[in-house]
Amino acid sequence: MLLVTLSAGKAVNHFFGGYGMGLGRYGMYFDPTYILVLIGVVISLAASAKVRTTFSRYQREMARCSLTGAQVAERLLHANGIYDVQIAHVNGNLSDHYDPSKKVLRLSDSVYNSRSISAVSVAAHEVGHCIQHARGYVPLSLRTSLVPVANIGSTLSWVFIIAGLFFSSMYFLVTVGIVLFSLAVLFQIVTLPVEFNASHRALAELERNGILASDEIKKGKKVLSAAALTYVAAAAAAILQLLRLLLLYGRRRN
Numbered sequence: 444m445l446l447v448t449l450s451a452g453k454a455v456n457h458f459f460g461g462y463g464m465g466l467g468r469y470g471m472y473f474d475p476t477y478i479l480v481l482i483g484v485v486i487s488l489a490a491s492a493k494v495r496t497t498f499s500r501y502q503r504e505m506a507r508c509s510l511t512g513a514q515v516a517e518r519l520l521h522a523n524g525i526y527d528v529q530i531a532h533v534n535g536n537l538s539d540h541y542d543p544s545k546k547v548l549r550l551s552d553s554v555y556n557s558r559s560i561s562a563v564s565v566a567a568h569e570v571g572h573c574i575q576h577a578r579g580y581v582p583l584s585l586r587t588s589l590v591p592v593a594n595i596g597s598t599l600s601w602v603f604i605i606a607g608l609f610f611s612s613m614y615f616l617v618t619v620g621i622v623l624f625s626l627a628v629l630f631q632i633v634t635l636p637v638e639f640n641a642s643h644r645a646l647a648e649l650e651r652n653g654i655l656a657s658d659e660i661k662k663g664k665k666v667l668s669a670a671a672l673t674y675v676a677a678a679a680a681a682i683l684q685l686l687r688l689l690l691l692y693g694r695r696r697n
């Protein structure tokens with residue numbers, strides 16, 4: 444739930460999908476390691492189904508504070524002495540994110556004007572990222588600096604791998620491709636502490652500022668835990684994909 448996730452994550456996922464399909468047909472018949480890719484796909488689909496059902500369940504339940512997601516975001520930012528972050532509306536579903544480069548917190552349709560437990564929790568999570576940024580939380584800076592690297596890694600790794608396989612005299616290119624892919628995997632792994640920490644901060648802030656009561660906090664925690672699960676699934680899928688590359692090509696060096 445951060446811009447960097449959306450851009451880099453999309454590229455990484457695109458690569459997983461593209462690669463899986465491209466060599467997948469061949470792999471399904473001759474390559475048992477393809478099962479690793481399928482496990483990754485199943486984990487990702489299960490996590491995304493879980494976040495959608497949990498979000499929509501608590502979207503129907505209004506928080507007693509009667510504040511919208513946007514109002515909660517503003518209140519929590521101010522409570523933390525942050526006045527230079529702009530709160531904006533963004534189209535889409537679960538497209539909420541904080542853009543550290545522009546200092547804009549963008550909340551989606553189902554969060555910005557909604558007073559539901561889900562909306563309030565997601566808004567607070569995004570404020571969690573703003574607080575990380577304002578306080579110089581190291582994993583966030585690391586992740587932000589990894590975005591271009593992860594994008595390049597996920598986009599170019601397959602080019603190197605295919606080229607290395609095609610020109611057998613240049614098999615070292617496969618290794619270069621795997622190293623590039625590892626950088627994209629590293630990005631997914633660094634994302635985990637950033638996301639868990641933002642949710643942890645969100646729940647603490649909602650409680651401290653009296654926005655959600657303790658019974659509501661438990662529900663908000665379910666929403667944010669489900670969202671965190673999608674990042675765990677993405678990281679697991681990336682690691683499985685890397686493992687597959689290593690099993691397939693790791694030992695065939697010149």
Ligand SMILES: [Zn+2]
Nearest residue numbers: 444445638641
């Ligand atoms: Zn997030």
